[in-house]
Amino acid sequence: MKAKIHVTLKQGILDPQGKAIEHALDSLGFKNAENVRVGKYMEMDLNEHDKAKAEATVKQMCEKLLANTVIEQYRYELSEK
């Protein structure tokens, strides 16, 4: 299966990058952009056809490695390749 994982900063955690991008957009004349938040997006192929198993694996991966759950939250989607 194919896994698509989004890792984003938790609410209220400072996002320096988002802040800088918002500032840059503004000075480029894109005045109407707000609350820019930047996160990570990951794709991978999983050698696993059982959806439930795949889910469990991806969740583990996020908890263990892909997301820093101290400051980040994650969500994922699974799809057939």
Add this chain to the structure above:
Amino acid sequence: MKAKIHVTLKQGILDPQGKAIEHALDSLGFKNAENVRVGKYMEMDLNEHDKAKAEATVKQMCEKLLANTVIEQYRYELSEK
């Protein structure tokens, strides 16, 4: 409107981060993950209710700033807040 933007490395461009994660996953015992690719995910609020206008704006943002089309490709979705 709310814009969700994905910026990923073009196919064929080596992704050191993806490689590293794949390797780390492997040594953590997640043997069945492959082709890990890492990209950026951005969310923002747009003060713009006309979907077409919003589209045009986001496209511009990506072309001008958010993606470096030498190495990256982008895609975006727009939704009502």
Add this chain to the structure above:
Amino acid sequence: MKFGVVIFPGSNCDHDCQHVFEDVLGQQVEMIWHKEPTVSGLDAIVIPGGFSYGDYLRTGAIARFSPVMNAVKEFAQNGGLVLGICNGFQILLEAGLLPGAMLRNRSLHFVCKDVYVRVENAATPFTGACKPGQVLKIPVAHAEGNYYTDPVTLAGLQANAQVVLRYCTAEGQVTPEANPNGSLDNIAGIRNAEGNVLGMMPHPERSAEEMLGNEDGRLILASMLESLRKRPLKMVGA
């Protein structure tokens, strides 16, 4: 000669460049704030290293939009010498003054150490004082020095001798082990087609004084001086 050193928010080798041109090479230096829309009376412009705009989004991605960059472009189009060091190189890439882009170092780590580079083209305003194939010891300090460009552009760079510096061993062998960041073809520095714009990852300003244990970088800066002296008297941008 008068060198302009551009200061972006987050530049941090600006003082080092000022020091090396003023105190070591005895030249005039004008510090240029990034909001300046024009420059004048300069013989060359240096875009120093650092973390312009925190390197957020992509290194150099935001800095390239600073007003001063239009002036730099114009200066370059009129044949003025432009040297981009480290973050300055990355900015020149994002600004389209040089082809290609930077990826994260293969190691994913910031790397700060002396490396060796081989002068692949000694017939540029930035390497005139070097012998062809000469090996220079110059430090690098970056996390995104992994140069990339598409095969066609790369072929073009090679064909036009636009690859000016390549990472090599102390003996001058261009090997994967000698490459500190995984850059394509061991590229450490490239010039534009016209030859008046150079981007390089290593820091010549950090290796231009005996007290710092290494003077090889000085050759790059001295080359610029030399070529400016030889050049027909026309002050670019003036």
Add this chain to the structure above:
Amino acid sequence: MKTNTADLKELLSQHNLTDDEYKKIRDILGREPNLTELGMFSVMWSEHCSYKSSRVHLKKLPTTGPRVVQGPGENAGVIDIGDGLCVVFKMESHNHPSFIEPYQGAATGVGGILRDVFTMGARPIAILDSLRFGSLESAKNRHLMRGVVAGIAGYGNCMGVPTVGGEVRFDDIYSLNPLVNAFCLGIAHKDKIFRGTAAGVGNPVIYFGSKTGRDGIHGATMASDAFDDESEQKRPTVQVGDPFQEKLLLEACLELMANDLLVGIQDMGAAGLTSSSSEMASRAGNGIELDLTHVPRREPGMTPYELMLSESQERMLMVAKAGKEEECIRICRKWDLDVAVVGKVTGDGLLRVLDQGQVVAQIPAKALADDGPRYERPYSPPTYQDMLTNLNYDSIPDVKDASAALLSLLSSPTIASKRWVYEQYDHMVRTNTIVRPGSDAAVVRIKGTDKAVAMTVDCNGRYCLLHPYEGARLAVVEAARNLVCSGAEPIGLTDCLNFGNPERPDIMWQFVLAIEGLKDACAHLKIPIVSGNVSFYNETNGLSIYPTPMLGMVGLIEKADKAMTQWFREDGDAIVLLGQTRDDLGGSEYLKVMQHREQGSPPYLNLEAEEALQKFVLKVIHEGLVQSAHDCSDGGLAVALAECCVSGPSTPRGAVVKLGLGSLRRDALLFGESQSRIILSTKPNVVESLLSRATEAGIPAAHIGSVGGDRLIVEVERGRLADGDRIDLPIREVSDRWARALEELLSQE
């Protein structure tokens, strides 16, 4: 506060306040505090901010001297180096945050110490970091170390301040309490030192830097809180650093200061607005009125409690000269900083906090900043102390294979090259680093003068465990020796005292003895302590770290070209050992690595002998008689010799050395950590005069061998030679083991 006793108890424990402290608060206010006020007291009276357990002892430290411009009490210490210039330096811990989130914890630690230094009017020119982790065999510890190093690099590199040195040691005791201490040094003009004072009633109080968010609320109390497994819940209090913002803040500060606009300035560290405002007011004997309405906010709906306690990073508070507001605001805007006038200096000594026209808190500033509780906590030696020190050496077989032992020591991460660490730090930016990481001390030149400053951070926690008093003295002399070997005269010291839970008499005993040791050694060597920091409660589930009084020492080199390095420079040079080798195996790295014992008494120290040695070495270095100088520390003589051979920038050099055994054990001679020993290399023609001058100065000195060849050979002379008496290794192998060990340990997944 209208709360029944049950709720009150709950509330107080949430705020780490005792009933007595609460009573004291009531007496000060003459009423019940409201929640905001309770929060403000809790952070200001936390161990971290109030030093309530340590103050009575810190008072004993020597803090004065002819060069001292500013001792402890300000944001950083200041020492005069002549030419109208001063060095401004301090060391800070960020241990708990780094355990919870290694990257951000370490990064914000660096951000904090940088602010402490540039707040004083200095441009930071060097960072050093001192780290302690558990064994790298554990994946968790490797994760911690990778994150911490990346965090320090991420912040320091972006700021353009070189990280030029540091220290990393490993012991399982630090597994659940890693130590992350950061040192920063800056240069300032003697007549342009700024202090955190709110002088001048009516002067405007201006906030600038980042917006305020809900970051690190209770961070200050957390930092004074022993860990337990529930610490997980405290996680969301971790702050995120923005080094780019801090770089702008730095440049803005220096521009503000250059323009003669300020009365006082202070960064918002732990306890943010509360500490900066109350401390500045208290120092000036004034009050401050803050109107939260004007405080720039990152999030809607923040309460006064949150605004006053937030530890959002990259924020500053300044008291401007009346009428200079506009100019200050213009400069801050130039650097894209948020800025707002948030209050004024008052004469009533009160910190008065308004929000939307309402008074939401009103507390005497002095009560918050200076009148916190003081405890003379009881102390007594732990029952296990004798078990630690009493070691019967006859029960330990002497070294069998000295070559193998040396290789094992060189690949012990505490001794192995730290290249993997410092190559991730930009240690060259500012083009002042004339001795890079890898020698006994880092040396940074001061442009526009002939001078240079040398810096080192040192502490052997194992020595301090075995004998806190001796351990502290040994840390002082090693730091000084590292500076002297670099050609520098020690001129000042900052400390970062990392200990366990001070409410435990055995921990308090370690602390009190360590202070005594610091005091005696510094007093003897006449090195003033001008700033510092105490980090208690480095304890998890009742297990405390080794007492670790980390020291950051600064030395001055009048002529930068006299800077010295530790590695051999030329084949044929003579190798000279200064100082006496004794049976000092106690607490050695050798016993730990080869015998798995962390026991015995730490090495013997005679301060007179140490002082004589240092004076002598400094003299001969300045006379230009010396090619290299390296002090013997972890791993003893054999390891020090190996480091002389392989730690240089060029290819390794071999050496051939002969040592007399006398009545010593072989392992003690080769690997014992006797103090007051320095290895010099010199041109052969000056050896004789050097030796005789050493002897005149009363310093044991021996010509033990010469540089050259492609092997490291150390022979131990006595009647006949047995195998174990000899170290004989290809220098390449020595070099590779030492250079690669750390990287190999860390590259395990």
